[in-house]
Amino acid sequence: MAPLLRNLAVAFGLLVSTGRNGVSAQTTPPEAQGLHSLFVAAGKLFLGTATETNNFNDSAYLAIANNKNEFGLYVPENSQKWGPIQPAPKQFVFTSPDAVAAKAKANGQLFRCHTLTWHSQLPTFVANGTWTRDTLAAVIQTHISNVMGHYKGLCYSWDVVNEALNDNGTLRDSVFLETLGTDYIPLSFAAAALADPTTKLYYNDFNLETIKAKADGAVKIVQLVQAAGVPIHGLGFQAHFRVAQTPSQASLVATLERFTTLGLEVTFSELDIAQRLPANDTSLQQQARDYVTVVASCLAVPKCVGITLWQFTDKYSWIPSTFPGLGDACLFTADFAKKPAYSAVASFLAAASTTSASSASSTGIAGAVSSSAALTNESLVLATAGEPGTISELKSGSSPFATMIMISGMSGLLWPVVLAVLFVL
Numbered sequence: 498m499a500p501l502l503r504n505l506a507v508a509f510g511l512l513v514s515t516g517r518n519g520v521s522a523q524t525t526p527p528e529a530q531g532l533h534s535l536f537v538a539a540g541k542l543f544l545g546t547a548t549e550t551n552n553f554n555d556s557a558y559l560a561i562a563n564n565k566n567e568f569g570l571y572v573p574e575n576s577q578k579w580g581p582i583q584p585a586p587k588q589f590v591f592t593s594p595d596a597v598a599a600k601a602k603a604n605g606q607l608f609r610c611h612t613l614t615w616h617s618q619l620p621t622f623v624a625n626g627t628w629t630r631d632t633l634a635a636v637i638q639t640h641i642s643n644v645m646g647h648y649k650g651l652c653y654s655w656d657v658v659n660e661a662l663n664d665n666g667t668l669r670d671s672v673f674l675e676t677l678g679t680d681y682i683p684l685s686f687a688a689a690a691l692a693d694p695t696t697k698l699y700y701n702d703f704n705l706e707t708i709k710a711k712a713d714g715a716v717k718i719v720q721l722v723q724a725a726g727v728p729i730h731g732l733g734f735q736a737h738f739r740v741a742q743t744p745s746q747a748s749l750v751a752t753l754e755r756f757t758t759l760g761l762e763v764t765f766s767e768l769d770i771a772q773r774l775p776a777n778d779t780s781l782q783q784q785a786r787d788y789v790t791v792v793a794s795c796l797a798v799p800k801c802v803g804i805t806l807w808q809f810t811d812k813y814s815w816i817p818s819t820f821p822g823l824g825d826a827c828l829f830t831a832d833f834a835k836k837p838a839y840s841a842v843a844s845f846l847a848a849a850s851t852t853s854a855s856s857a858s859s860t861g862i863a864g865a866v867s868s869s870a871a872l873t874n875e876s877l878v879l880a881t882a883g884e885p886g887t888i889s890e891l892k893s894g895s896s897p898f899a900t901m902i903m904i905s906g907m908s909g910l911l912w913p914v915v916l917a918v919l920f921v922l
């Protein structure tokens with residue numbers, strides 16, 4: 498909790514200095530202020546970036562990434578995924594994500610954590626193991642309690658379950674679905690709530706912004722977790738878009754609001770906007786409009802807390818190797834020059850914070866503090882709204898974790914009481 502509070506205090510410090518320097522802010526060109534500072538001044542908590550230790554020997558990269566006015570949050574691009582972090586049973590490799598966390602802390606940046614239960618980038622022992630419901634539930638619990646326990650108090654949020662949906666809105670085939678059915682989802686969130694009650698628990702996926710059937714599926718996931726009496730706090734929209742195919746602001750806002758009305762906060766968690774190579778002036782101008790559309794959509798939704806870029810420079814973007822022929826998706830070129838999209842976002846945010854004045858700034862930190870403080874109340878509401886027995890078919894077996902699921906599912910006890918009972922057990 499203390500690091501989170503410290504980070505919030507850092508964000509508060511940023512807000513105070515922005516307010517005090519209101520006059521000079523008008524004369525400093527938007528491009529010189531940094532995107533995170535501009536986003537905070539417009540009322541949001543962070544504009545962050547994915548990064549990884551294999552970027553940390555690049556001084557030109559670090560000169561931008563370490564500037565907390567530019568990026569207020571880091572998320573490890575790969576090293577917290579299950580395969581790299583627990584490659585063999587109970588062998589945990591924290592070296593790289595620890596280095597990313599340490600750099601974020603040194604820079605005064607928030608730390609977003611990614612990801613726990615995901616069908617992809619799994620180690621062989623999980624993907625190709627032979628499992629029963631009890632043994633796989635125990636493996637999930639061991640993974641989540643160790644990894645989240647290691648980063649306890651350090652993460653603004655955790656992507657607990659990632660990409661569980663097919664594009665048609667059904668649950669994706671995986672070792673988790675095959676063995677545990679839909680129970681693996683509330684079970685993962687319950688393990689996460691137990692491992693670190695101070696962080697925000699997210700479901701994260703792609704194409705929710707463009708395919709209504711998939712967003713319908715995500716609504717069902719949220720309702721499944723809530724009905725089990727288990728906390729879920731946020732929905733991450735990956736926002737891997739294409740130039741000229743980015744949804745309109747009205748469409749994005751409507752999709753985000755489907756989840757805020759369920760009581761969640763929302764974020765664009767992996768934003769990049771790819772285009773066919775080579776880019777030209779026309780496509781770069783369209784990319785600038787598309788980036789502004791995404792940023793404007795977050796600004797228009799009070800419970801959209803921030804945006805994270807999936808790398809900020811084309812030099813390290815995952816797009817060209819994954820989608821041959823596409824690229825040029827980031828705000829900076831491979832040579833670290835600011836693209837038209839960077840300038841457009843900076844100008845848009847500078848105008849937005851000028852028009853919304855200081856009241857918008859205070860919403861940023863007030864919202865952050867109150868949503869953090871409201872965690873307990875939110876959990877209580879979710880717990881009492883639970884439908885008893887939703888996942889009670891899970892065999893209690895010998896695992897205390899399974900027993901906990903039984904307690905929560907069958908009696909609809911208040912979540913803190915469930916946690917207290919477990920600690921006593």
Ligand SMILES: *[C@@H]1O[C@H](CO)[C@@H](O)[C@H](O)[C@H]1NC(C)=O
Binds near residue numbers: 551554555556
């Ligand atoms: C950083 O290290 C990686 C290998 O660890 C290497 O491939 C890359 O060229 C290095 N980059 C710089 C800028 O030194």
Ligand SMILES: *[C@@H]1O[C@H](CO)[C@@H](O)[C@H](O)[C@H]1NC(C)=O
Binds near residue numbers: 619621622
């Ligand atoms: C699981 O086994 C299949 C078939 O041998 C193989 O293709 C796949 O790569 C394995 N998965 C992992 C994560 O090791």
Ligand SMILES: *[C@@H]1O[C@H](CO)[C@@H](O)[C@H](O)[C@H]1NC(C)=O
Binds near residue numbers: 663664665666667
């Ligand atoms: C949904 O998509 C999955 C994966 O492509 C497919 O296996 C399944 O049959 C589809 N279900 C429906 C109802 O279309």
Ligand SMILES: *[C@@H]1O[C@H](CO)[C@@H](O)[C@H](O)[C@H]1NC(C)=O
Binds near residue numbers: 773775776778779
């Ligand atoms: C710019 O790129 C777009 C997208 O690839 C293409 O459709 C268009 O013809 C290009 N325009 C010019 C002037 O090359």
Ligand SMILES: *[C@@H]1O[C@H](CO)[C@@H](O)[C@H](O)[C@H]1NC(C)=O
Binds near residue numbers: 870871874
């Ligand atoms: C929690 O709920 C109670 C009763 O509704 C309310 O009085 C209290 O202010 C709430 N606390 C927070 C932190 O929201």
